[in-house]
Amino acid sequence: MDAPKSIEASRDDRELRITWNDGHQSAYGFKYLREQCQCAQCVDEITGELLLDPDSVPTDIQINDAKLVGNYALKIIWSNGHDTGLYTWIRLRELCHSSTGQQPPTGTDD
Numbered sequence: 001m002d003a004p005k006s007i008e009a010s011r012d013d014r015e016l017r018i019t020w021n022d023g024h025q026s027a028y029g030f031k032y033l034r035e036q037c038q039c040a041q042c043v044d045e046i047t048g049e050l051l052l053d054p055d056s057v058p059t060d061i062q063i064n065d066a067k068l069v070g071n072y073a074l075k076i077i078w079s080n081g082h083d084t085g086l087y088t089w090i091r092l093r094e095l096c097h098s099s100t101g102q103q104p105p106t107g108t109d110d
Contacts, residue, residue: 001089003071009063016063018092026096030061034078036095037085 006019014030035054037043042052062079069075073086 001072001093003068003089007066007074009066011062014060014062020093024096026092028092028095030063031057031059033076033087033095034061034080034082036087036091037082038091039085041082041084
């Protein structure tokens with residue numbers, strides 16, 4: 001999957017917005033996105049068991065920085081210091097709820 005056309009983090013709305021090359025638009029609440037981290041600190045590498053307690057993620061979490069990783073992922077540095085997760089374009093597209101008809105979780109619906 002190609003890198004998105006644009007990526008924007010809205011601190012006010014606490015939402016990451018992505019416009020994909022096919023014109024599809026996705027929006028992810030920061031808290032929701034942080035809870036979806038698949039790194040070894042958040043998910044057991046062997047069992048796949050969730051290690052991250054979703055209640056431990058602050059509702060006002062922010063993205064401090066985000067960096068492209070090659071042509072396949074986004075590395076997010078969170079305001080709580082977590083910075084080991086990579087969000088691949090494929091994973092981000094899978095997390096998009098708009099194609100399922102569900103309302104996407106946003107940072108303002110806490």
